[in-house]
Amino acid sequence: MKIAMVGSGYVGLVSGACFADFGHDVVCIDKDQSKIDRLHEGVMPIYEPGLDALVESNVKAGRLSFTTSLAEGIKDAAAIFIAVGTPSRRGDGHADLSFVYAVAEEVGESLANDAVVVTKSTVPVGTGDEVERILKDSGTTHKFSVVSNPEFLREGAAIGDFKHPDRIVIGAEDDFGRDVMHEVYRPLFLNESPILFTERRTSELIKYAANAFLATKITFINEMADLCEKVGANVQDVSRGIGMDNRIGSKFLHAGPGYGGSCFPKDTLALLKTAEDYDSPTRIVEAVVKTNESRKRAMGRKVLDALGGAENARGKKAALLGLTFKPNTDDMRDSPAIAVAQTLTDAGVIVSAYDPEGMEIAKPLMPDVTMCDNPYTAIEGADVVTIVTEWDAFRALDLNRVKELVAAPVMIDLRNIYNPEDMRSAGFTYASIGRN
Numbered sequence: 345m346k347i348a349m350v351g352s353g354y355v356g357l358v359s360g361a362c363f364a365d366f367g368h369d370v371v372c373i374d375k376d377q378s379k380i381d382r383l384h385e386g387v388m389p390i391y392e393p394g395l396d397a398l399v400e401s402n403v404k405a406g407r408l409s410f411t412t413s414l415a416e417g418i419k420d421a422a423a424i425f426i427a428v429g430t431p432s433r434r435g436d437g438h439a440d441l442s443f444v445y446a447v448a449e450e451v452g453e454s455l456a457n458d459a460v461v462v463t464k465s466t467v468p469v470g471t472g473d474e475v476e477r478i479l480k481d482s483g484t485t486h487k488f489s490v491v492s493n494p495e496f497l498r499e500g501a502a503i504g505d506f507k508h509p510d511r512i513v514i515g516a517e518d519d520f521g522r523d524v525m526h527e528v529y530r531p532l533f534l535n536e537s538p539i540l541f542t543e544r545r546t547s548e549l550i551k552y553a554a555n556a557f558l559a560t561k562i563t564f565i566n567e568m569a570d571l572c573e574k575v576g577a578n579v580q581d582v583s584r585g586i587g588m589d590n591r592i593g594s595k596f597l598h599a600g601p602g603y604g605g606s607c608f609p610k611d612t613l614a615l616l617k618t619a620e621d622y623d624s625p626t627r628i629v630e631a632v633v634k635t636n637e638s639r640k641r642a643m644g645r646k647v648l649d650a651l652g653g654a655e656n657a658r659g660k661k662a663a664l665l666g667l668t669f670k671p672n673t674d675d676m677r678d679s680p681a682i683a684v685a686q687t688l689t690d691a692g693v694i695v696s697a698y699d700p701e702g703m704e705i706a707k708p709l710m711p712d713v714t715m716c717d718n719p720y721t722a723i724e725g726a727d728v729v730t731i732v733t734e735w736d737a738f739r740a741l742d743l744n745r746v747k748e749l750v751a752a753p754v755m756i757d758l759r760n761i762y763n764p765e766d767m768r769s770a771g772f773t774y775a776s777i778g779r780n
């Protein structure tokens with residue numbers, strides 16, 4: 345089956361490469377000529393473990409190709425995926441759908457055969473209806489069906505998530521849409537990955553409900569962590585203790601500095617906007633958004649406290665280990681590290697940092713922070729070392745070397761990757777999240 349993937353960013357490229365790996369004939373399309381040129385040279389536009397090898401092997405096998413021409417790319421495709429960005433619109437948080445609608449218009453003008461048009465971009469309820477209207481208005485004479493097929497990929501684990509999904513959600517309104525999507529996902533269906541067919545609007549909402557629920561789970565455990573610190577309990581044991589209840593589940597119960605990334609912050613805001621538009625308030629999600637935002641700044645204050653408070657911190661040195669919103673990505677979007685660095689530099693603290701992949705993107709976001717080549721250079725002379733992102737590289741630091749290099753052996757571990765007992769016996773003043 346021929347599949348066209350319009351948009352060769354994170355979602356489009358990972359999905360396109362994985363579909364090709366299943367044996368489909370995939371064309372990834374993008375307007376950005378330099379991105380397509382680089383893909384032809386085997387250079388990935390994003391950092392995602394395993395993606396370069398997957399792209400290379402499928403290009404070699406002749407199943408994956410790239411083009412800037414939408415008309416050429418969608419020719420003969422049975423399924424045309426729209427996988428372009430839906431960033432938060434300035435001002436009201438609503439998802440900006442201009443890229444999605446522009447693609448729909450171009451698809452309508454260029455359609456040369458019957459096809460199913462699939463929104464893979466995260467889009468608010470009703471977007472599929474609008475895409476359908478645009479295609480109808482284009483006057484195309486070919487049969488088409490508009491389907492919703494949200495993605496549930498985690499950055500850093502996207503290929504595994506695509507190939508072994510918990511579920512595939514497909515929102516289709518007719519048999520043509522359902523049949524073609526069944527064929528698209530047949531290789532996974534054979535692996536017994538559950539496929540849930542729903543109406544289109546339901547499928548669109550499932551994506552937002554899933555992300556909002558996960559963001560809620562994280563925010564809940566973060567608040568429990570704060571309470572643990574006050575009452576002298578251990579949040580990791582609380583997570584285990586509640587997570588063993590199958591009704592709750594153990595995943596997404598790691599307390600930390602607050603969620604970031606390209607999805608949870610944007611999608612929770614977009615859900616709030618939809619809820620407002622339909623006069624159906626989602627107060628829990630409202631609270632989650634506010635709580636998470638203030639948490640990121642609170643993490644900066646936690647570091648300041650270790651320096652004797654904001655009034656005593658000026659001129660002191662802080663090192664940040666990890667800047668990206670999570671490990672195994674170079675994505676800095678809404679990373680808690682931004683708020684932490686800002687709080688520190690605002691208080692006159694001299695900040696140095698190291699991140700295995702994110703420093704180039706981080707630089708303009710935190711211009712007053714000195715980026716270093718490795719963790720040990722970053723911590724030289726530091727009065728406090730803060731682990732912001734749990735990269736594997738920080739899990740086994742040479743603690744003796746750290747102690748020799750810092751000005752004071754004070755560590756704040758915002759991801760709970762070290763054992764408090766071990767750190768204290770190694771001679772560190774150590775603070776983590778919810779485990780005092």
Ligand code: UGA
Pocket residue numbers: 466495496497498499500555558562595596597598599600601602603604605606607608611669670
């Ligand atoms: C998230 C969802 O997990 C994916 O299912 C979804 O497809 C994706 O958004 C999307 O909508 O595209 P992602 O943003 O890549 O994926 O990252 P997550 O692994 O979900 O982490 C999000 C944030 O939550 C990170 O800042 C992470 O550090 C934080 N987090 C996660 C915690 O603080 N605690 C946890 O227990 C889990």
